Amino acid sequence: xxxxxxxxxxxxxxxxxxxxxxxxxxxxxxxxxxxxxxxxxxxxxxxxxxxxxxxxxxxxxxxxxxxxxxxxxxxxxxxxxxxxxxxxxxxxxxxxxxxxxxxxxxxxxxxxxxxxxxxxxxxxxxxxxxxxxxxxxxxxxxxxxxxxxxxxxxxxxxxxxxxxxxxxxxxxxxxxxxxxxxxxxxxxxxxxxxxxxxxxxxxxxxxxxx
Numbered sequence: 001x002x003x004x005x006x007x008x009x010x011x012x013x014x015x016x017x018x019x020x021x022x023x024x025x026x027x028x029x030x031x032x033x034x035x036x037x038x039x040x041x042x043x044x045x046x047x048x049x050x051x052x053x054x055x056x057x058x059x060x061x062x063x064x065x066x067x068x069x070x071x072x073x074x075x076x077x078x079x080x081x082x083x084x085x086x087x088x089x090x091x092x093x094x095x096x097x098x099x100x101x102x103x104x105x106x107x108x109x110x111x112x113x114x115x116x117x118x119x120x121x122x123x124x125x126x127x128x129x130x131x132x133x134x135x136x137x138x139x140x141x142x143x144x145x146x147x148x149x150x151x152x153x154x155x156x157x158x159x160x161x162x163x164x165x166x167x168x169x170x171x172x173x174x175x176x177x178x179x180x181x182x183x184x185x186x187x188x189x190x191x192x193x194x195x196x197x198x199x200x201x202x203x204x205x206x207x208x209x210x
Contacts, residue, residue: 011204014196134173141170 016031051073059066072091079088119135121128201207 007203011200014200133169134176137166137170138173139170140166141174 013031013034016027019025020028051070055066055070055073059070072094075087075091077088078084078086119132121132123129123132
């Protein structure tokens, strides 16, 4: 019984969300508010569960060092008391410093070192040649090709030299990358839509045979 109620409630909420495609209405507003409420409740429960499992329970088992994150977390709420509001800056400074350190190291590794390694390929296949030339021409398009009317006149006087070729090849590589990224995004969204339609017409309205 509970499963059936949950199934039909899910179907109603899906239809309420899709109703926004026609115009904004109260059904969509109720579904939106319900979604936000459940998301907020889940975040609160998950946060408390993390505090209990990662902070309080280890502290009760004798790990005194867990007092540091617990105290810093409590100091975040000092901003609501004016006499001690300045204490909230301590955990904020620690969080920003830790986040900056993790982000910088991750960005340098993921967006610089890993990308350079992935581009250093042996020129033994057409795929590797296109990868190396595409990356080099894209970088040259942004960094080394001058802007303006003379951008394509590097190499010859009629505009069909090396500069024009590198510029066009880099632009084509960028367009292909943007197109593939857009196509991947559209396919991902369509997969979500297909899953919801299969749920509606497979379990709520049995038009699709199992």
